[in-house]
Structure formats: C-alpha cells, structure tokens
Amino acid sequence: MAGSYLPVAGGPQLTRHEVERSTALRTDQDWLSKAWADPATRVLVVEDGQVVARIGDGAAELVFVSPEQAPDGDRFLLGVDSGEVAYFGVGGPLQTAEGVAQEAAVGLDGEVSIRRAGLREAGVLLSDRDAGLLTHAVGLANWHAVAGHCSRCGAPTQPEMAGHSRRCTSDGSEHFPRCDPAVIMLVTDPDDRCLLARNVQWPKGRVSLLAGFVEPGESPQQAVSREVREETAVIVSSVTYASSQPWPMPHSLMLGFRAEALTTEITVDAEEIEEAAWYSREDLRAALVSGELVMPPSLSISRWLIETWYGADLPGGGISGVIPPG
Ligand SMILES: [Zn+2]
Secondary structure, three states: OOOOOOOOOOHHHHHHHOOOOOHEEEEEEOHHHHHHOOOOOOOEEEEOEEEEEEEEEOEEOOOOOOHHOOOOOOEEEEOOOOOEEEEEEEEEEHHHHHHHHHHEEEEOOOOOOOEEEOOHHHHHOOHHHHHHHHHHHHHHHHHHHOOOOOOOOOEEEEEHHHEEEEOOOOOOOOOOOOOOEEEEEEEOOOOEEEEEEEOOOOOOOOOOOOEEEOOOOOHHHHHHHHHHHHHOOOOOEEEEEEEEEEEEEOOEEEEEEEEEEEEOOOOOOOOOEEEEEEEOHHHHHHHHHOOOOOOOOOHHHHHHHHHHHHHHOOOOOOOOOOOOOO
C-alpha cells in the first residue's frame, strides 16, 4: 500500500524564481543594446560556478555590477523583473564585483560577509529572485565555459539568442545548452518504509535516495526501474513523477519520482552503493537525532522527496556535499 505524501513548505529549493525570462527579447538587438547601455541594468558575474554574495546570519543576497563594471566574457540575458530592471549574466573574473561590494559595504557594521559562493552554499539562503537568477546564470555560464568550439568541426562558436545558444563560425551549426536528465527516486516498500543508500564515495552515515542518469533511448520511468534494480536488486512498479529541479553542477536536471517496491531483499552493487536499507519514519527520526545518519542538504531534491514521505521537515540541517547521480 502506498503511503500518503504530505505537502512540505514549497517545492524543491532551486525551482524558486521571480524574474521573467523574457525570451522574446533575446533576438531584439535594439532592446539588448539599450538594456546594456542602461546603468540600472544588473549584471551577475559568474566564475567557475561562483558569484559574489553578501552572506549574513541565515540569509544571503547576490552582488550585481553595472554593465560598465562587468568584465569581458560570454554575456547572457537572464530576464526582466516587474520593475523593468534587466538582468544579465557574464562569465568572467569576480575581482570587480568583489571590489564593488567591498566599497558599498564601507561604513556598514560587520555582521555580513562579502565572499565568493556557489549554489551549494548560498542556494537556500537566497530570496526567490536571487535563487532563480543564480540557478539560471550558473547553468548558462557552465555551458558557455565548455562550448567555445563546435562539437562537429572544432571551429570557434559565437553566442546568439542573447547567450542562450551558440553558432559555429565555420559550418553554421547551432548549439544549445546541454542539460543531462537524471532521475532520483523515493522507493517505498509495502510497509511504507523508505529505501536509503550510501554511495561508496560518501562518509559513514551519509545517506540519500538512489539516483542515476537517464540513458539514450530510455524514458525517465525506465531509468528509475533500471537504476533501483542495478544498485539494490529491488524490483519496483508504479513509478510516478513527483517534482524536478535544475541542478547545474555542472548541467543536470534532477527528475524526482516515487516508486513502490515489489521485492524488499537488498543486494547492493558495491561499485556504486556501499550500503542500503529500509527505514520507517520512526527509525529514520531516531537515527537522525542520534547522529547515526545524516540527511542530504536542504538544497537537494532528495531531501525534499524524503520530507514529503516523512510528512515534515527532518531534524538536522544536512551537510553540503556532492550528490553524484549514478
Ligand atoms: Zn562547426
């Protein structure tokens, strides 16, 4: 019998957004030129997945620069907010943004630190507007950083569509941002216990849901069944979609599913999974309170899925770290 899934506050963290993407403006060269000439335009500089942020106690905000202050680099339109402010991203060095933020902070008291941060550190601390802008910007910047040459002929490529595609300067082929679909699944057994596993690369006690990449020629639901069988030998049915979130680290889309186990005996694939077990809500709570287990970070869709099963926020803040699909 399937358990009931109680709503937890909001959806997965990285689905938060506020700024309209304004896709129609991506080909409007006049508007793009005017927006870039406007000192009110806000530019988010991204370098190696990191931006400059003001981080205080339990909250953070992004540091933007004006177009004039932005470094050279691949530029992309993130969107326009309800106050008609345009937001761009630029892939480039962060020194200028750091300088701008330090200058603006002169005279303020020292409760807030200005530093480089990525999604893992700042993601849950940002406002909806900033979380959406950062997720969008990091995804595009990660792609531009590796898409400078044509995958067909090796010639240089140039950004188009306000940085949302690139075109080969030799054969004219068009290239779009790469996004790798991965599935992550909350598997429950007939007693409504949840299957949690520890990846071989994780420290003792760190557990999460099973996950893996969708292969070519495979639906996400088929990937769920295959990955669970490969990693634990458990057979599942009733695979249903729950939610998803972008995970641009560097370019995944996490598709969250629920599945019901038809078998409960576990045999782990020791190459990827070190150990796996079924947990009742009471078992899990006790293991978290005692410190025996540590949950995935609040930023992750795995944490969100587990909490929809648990029916409430789980004790323990979770630790930052890699959630490698596979
Ligand atoms: Zn080419």
